[in-house]
Amino acid sequence: MLNTQAIVFCFFVAFGGFLFGYDIGVISGCLIMPDFIRRFGEPTGPNGAYELSSSRQSIITSLLSAGTFVGALAQAFTSDRFGRRGSIRIWSFIFTIGVVIQTSTEYSIAQITFGRFVAGLGVGALSAIVPLYNGEAAPKKIRGAMLVLYQLQIIIGLFFSYILDLATHTIKNSASWRIPIGLQMLWGLILITGMSYLPESPRHLLGTGREAEALHALSLINGVPEEDPIVKEAIEELMVAINAENEGGKATWLECFSTRNELWKRTINGMMLQFIQQLNGQNFYYYYGDTFFKSAGTNLSPYTIQVILGAVSVAATLPALHLIETQGRRRSLLVGALAQAACALIAGVVGHLTLVPPSLLAREGVAGLTKRNKQGGDVLIAFAVLHVGAFSCWWGPTPWVYLGESFPLRVRAKSIALGSATNWIWNFLLSFFAPRIAARIGPLILLIFFGCLIFGFFYVLLFVPEVKGLSLEEVDELYRAKVKPWNSSGWRPSSKVVHAAHGGRRVVGGEIVEDTLEKQEMATTAAVDDAVSDEKA
Known part of the structure; x- marks a missing residue:
């Protein structure tokens, strides 16, 4: 529904x-x-x-x-x-x-x-x-x-x-x-x-001990009464993970890189995906594409060029709403890296071999372009548009999706902050250095982005797991089980054992069972051990 x-x-x-x-x-x-x-x-x-x-x-x-x-x-x-x-x-x-x-x-x-x-x-x-x-x-x-x-x-x-x-x-x-x-x-x-x-985030409300408000927030988000079983089950499931996290006291920035629950891997992955996203090459077209397009023989104004790129970006982002759930996060990144790398390679090589240098263009003007240069310019424009479209469909949204769903509540705000800050620092470095590099090597700058995209493909292949269809708590279990990224698409969480927040109760198969804290801990540990054993088998 x-x-x-x-x-x-x-x-x-x-x-x-x-x-x-x-x-x-x-x-x-x-x-x-x-x-x-x-x-x-x-x-x-x-x-x-x-x-x-x-x-x-x-x-x-x-x-x-x-x-x-x-x-x-x-x-x-x-x-x-x-x-x-x-x-x-x-x-x-x-x-x-x-x-x-x-x-x-x-x-x-x-x-x-x-x-x-x-x-x-x-x-x-x-x-x-x-x-x-x-x-x-x-x-x-x-x-x-x-x-x-x-x-x-x-x-x-x-x-x-x-x-x-x-x-x-x-x-x-x-x-x-x-x-x-x-x-x-x-x-x-x-x-x-x-x-x-x-409403406020239900997880934040539970994390700060405001259970009644969290119940109300969950009912609003799901569009059902507070008494609905969906709300009750969600509260019980969340309380287990949140209570365990709160036992450790206040989280520090250093904890984002701790070995507990593989937090360091998640934080590094979040930062690396944002770094690679900024070096995909799309921002270069947004910021400085009008210069190349003039060299390619177009008489369009910079404003018109920006509108065209913007329209392509919007149109290409819409399919991502569907593909992110059907293809998954990992495949979206892999396919996107290869598609953009091909565009960057073709545009860079063709642009270098066929376009007149900007200095010569300034003396002769657009009218001085040869037919060969004009054809090369058409290829450059076409693959620039395809590059921007591919980015908007895959690498544009997916790193943000990864940031939003990969961290436990305890360090979520800090780990997302580190990933987002990485995006911005590389955005700044790109805008500062790219025009200077392009002034020296022209369209060959696209080969730098080609290299970064190939690196991104292998990084995702080796280090980024699939988390499609998992709750945020199940993502924790995935990392605790040390599932290899290339096996993660077929991984399933262990049979759920969800503990209630109070009274030493736990929910098994929809029934509430009285239990001691020691037995709760043993049940949780056993569930994780089963997942690890299944993965090894």
Whole structure:
């Protein structure tokens, strides 16, 4: 049965991804708007012309990445202290303040960069909290699709920002950039207000001893009364794992890399998948693709190119909602790595052999291109579009899905924070170094991404297990059983022994059985040992 209530909740929370995508996309169009350049650029001569130097562009764009890195780590403290819902509201408010600072500036580059940093705090924090909340709240049968909603919202945000930049860039005054930047205040207010009507994460409520509230939250998410057996069974199942985790005291950052329950493997996998995702090559097309497309002989404006890439990304992300549950996480990453690697290899080699260098293009213009160069440019554009589409279908959403469903409650906020922060630091490094590398080697930069994708294929093959269809507690069992990643697709959890929270009871086959704490521990240990024995056999 389709759980529409859970889908509605998760879709709204994923709106935090819309803020993420929109904020990244909107500034790239503003940087080439005449009024923006006049206000924040530098005069180039006596004729009143202005130029926004590469150093100024760099500081305006990179301050967001600095903020996102800090915010992604800082949310771990607010998520545990104020809850997932309260934390989303806090960071949405901080994001909105950053937008106000940017929009209200007149000529101060310091003010707009500071505003970008403050907004980045909110964007980075939400990039970690949204997968955290949706991973905990979504039922396991649709959890993958609900986590894909985050990536879908990112892409929709990017696409919408490109359309708005295209619509306003011809305005002669500051409205050309104030409208697309200032509209973000509305996005922040929508998220702040809407979170008042959503329940807190049931796992967080149980983890902080608020069982009655968790019961109510689970009933809302599942769209059934609190007395329904689905709610009762979920509460009993969650309490076992949560009580065991709470016995160890407060978790530290170092514990994310401990050997207990293979936590170090999970955290490293989360960070590595985010690292490989950023070096897939798709962001290079988003940020700097217009330069290559001009070399390929197109007369389209940068705004039009961005809209085309954005539309392809949105269309290609939609199938991921289905594929993430049918193909699974592991196969999605493997197929995606090979598909994108092929695109990067063909585009890089063809572009290097056929396109005129940018320096020659500047002297001869697009009209000076030969037929051979034009054909090569068509190939480059075609495989660039395929590359971006393949990313949106597989490697775009799947690393976020992995982050949202791979960690126990005890360290979940911190481990997701580390993965999200890894994404942002490599996003910053890519935007800083990629144009400099491309200036030296041109389309051959795509071969660097080709190499990273091949590395990503083998990393997933050897280290990333399949967790499709497992509850978050069953993911713990998978890692405790030390299942080899290449055997994980066929692995099934041991027969469930779910202990009630109080009174020394446990649920076996739907019946409550009185038991001592010692027998409970023995039953749990035996279940795990059986799983290990089955795997060895």
